[in-house]
Amino acid sequence: MVTAQGFWSLIKRPALLLFAMLVASLALASLAISPAHADETNTDKYDYIFSGNVKYNDEPLEGVQLLVDGNGYSAEVVTDEKGHWEVGVPEKAKYNITLVESTLPKGVIVAPDEEGRITISEKGATVEAEFGLTKDKSVNFFLGEGVRKVTPFIDRLMGSIMNGLNFGLMLALASIGLSLIYGTTGIAIFSHAEMVTLGAVGAFFFSVFLGWPIWIGIPLALILSAAAGYTQDMAIWRPLRKRGLSIVQLMIVSIGFSLALRYLFQFFIGGGTTLLPTNPDTTSKLNILGPIHLSIVDMVSMAISIVVLAAVAFWLLYTRTGKATRAINDNESLSAASGIDVDKVVRLVWVLGSVLAGLSGVLWAYFRPGIKWDMGWQLLLLIFAAVVLGGLGTAFGALVGSIIIGLLVELTPLWLSADIKYVGALVVLIVVLLFRPQGLLGKKERVG
């Protein structure tokens, strides 16, 4: 066993030698980087100094601009012919140091590091730096080959707004269906999600499985949706209403129906994602106006949504059956007493709601993109959020709510992680229930 003293005598000489070498090398190093050549900012004014060397493939880079800011202080510096820079800062604290990438030679960028400390912005690559025990801190960036494409924030914002509007409009198609069915029958119908999927799966069946052109496939898919809405009401919902099932029972039946249909889709199309036929010309983004970029598919999709939504609004406001629908929504027994055939109108609402949901499914299959067995289910909670936000049972509330939810979902990834973009919509749902449960356009007594 070696005592502490013995240990020290053993290593004394090598340690001293090592120390001497260290001093010598430090002296040499300080000679090599003569301060006179380095570009310095405020190094004589402040004690705390950040420094670094900008090199690419061991070649120093001259004229690269760096920015130091933090704690109300900011400075900039440009590298000398040795690629060296030094900046003095007033406090021993954290500072952001940014390398301005536009001052690097063409084709050279700051390489991403594995720990993810570097953040890339429009200005350049930024790291956070802090002093250790000494008054000096060296900050070096690793450079690599590459081209940085930083989309300006305003472009990303506009892109997200357009996506949000597009998504909100297709959400509105599904939401209005749900809201109309809720308004006339009182059921919060969970299987509406599967009507969304059915539209997309129908288009898949006709245009991919059978290989027919998409302009035949989509109308056929909508006819299939209409048939599904009609059959549903005839075979399930009307008999159950006549049987005297309560609203809650009907809602749970719709959950079971939704579960069964969803897995029926998985049985037929499997668990993966399939694409509808598209032409690359129609999906590539075109410059429309300033920072707005849209593809032909985006524009057609938005146009279809707007036209269909306007038609539904016209139908509700000015036609006999539309007025009857609103009357049943307000008071079912009074409507029946004044000669409205409630069963007939309810069946029409089922057909219309299913077609709208199917259309929204087809458009969403292009927007996502892809068809999946549970895609409608992914949309369902957003539909509920939109409908509750606008006012449960009000058609126009569903439209307003959908646009807001659509924008919220698409704008979230600008600031937060994209994998929680649906969470915001669900939080909105809770907040609305807390402060204005009747929704934006709902009447207070409906909440009861």
Add this chain to the structure above:
Amino acid sequence: MDFLGILSQTASWILRPETIAYALATMGLAVHFGYGGLLNFGQAGFMLIGGYGYAISILSLGWPWWAGILVGIGASIIFAFILGLPTLRLRADYLAIATIALAEALRLIVQSTMLDDVTNSADGLGGYHEGFRSANPFPPGTYGFGPWTYNEAELWIRVFGLILLGLAIWGVWALMRSPWGRVLRGIREDEDAVRALGKNVFAYKMQSLIIGGILGTLGGVVLVLPSAVVPQVYLPSLTFFLWTILLLGGAATIWGPVLGTVIFWIVYSFLGLFLPEMVNAGWIPGVTPSQMGVVRFILVGVALMLIVIFRPQGILGDKRELSFNARK
């Protein structure tokens, strides 16, 4: 076809941690819906809180395993308040939508890469077993017989789960025959009548939401005791399976949730083994075994519909004590 093997595996599902966990969570739903008339469609969220509360307390905070259970219970009480405050004064279907939405939001948040350090995002959590296993009172060895043969760790999980389940059954039974339980059932039948008697309906509903939520949380703990916390488990489908179990056994009964769970798991696991085997044996042409594996999910949905339509009181329920009130 190895029919005996399938039967033996099916029989093992009568006593599995999953079975006990589902029974506990369904007991919770019985307190919510069967006795209180509350449409909670977010029971998966309470189970998630149990699982994550347990695992995170052990892994990130280094607390003992029993403290992990208490953390889960505490978190589920907070969750019940967040759910109940905005919705318990509103019509029943609002609670349904809010609960399913919040449970989904919770799942998306724990799955998000933003919380990767704590929740390990989509990969889930594991390796928190040491504390619970070292509390095992059973000496190493093999216990049981036939399909119910366990080593000491498996036995300890089952015994612990059964103790929790036994306490839950006794607790719910005692609560529901107490004056508190009678008021709660009164609220289910006619809220306004109970309010007219001077009872604070909102407080009773909130207490029911909390108690049922704690049972769901305990179910969540038992579910993660054997192996790992997997975020994809806590889908809304889990809640709907619990609802199917509840309505099958009888929503407003003490033994309904247990009976429903055992029947559910026997049928569900039998179909999971038998249906693909039918394809392998060449009985059903033109269908792949994995396709056939999906059929049992379709059958759960159909079963839920049929139960609600034709026997809403469940196997053990009393037709007079129907818990679906048509309040609108």
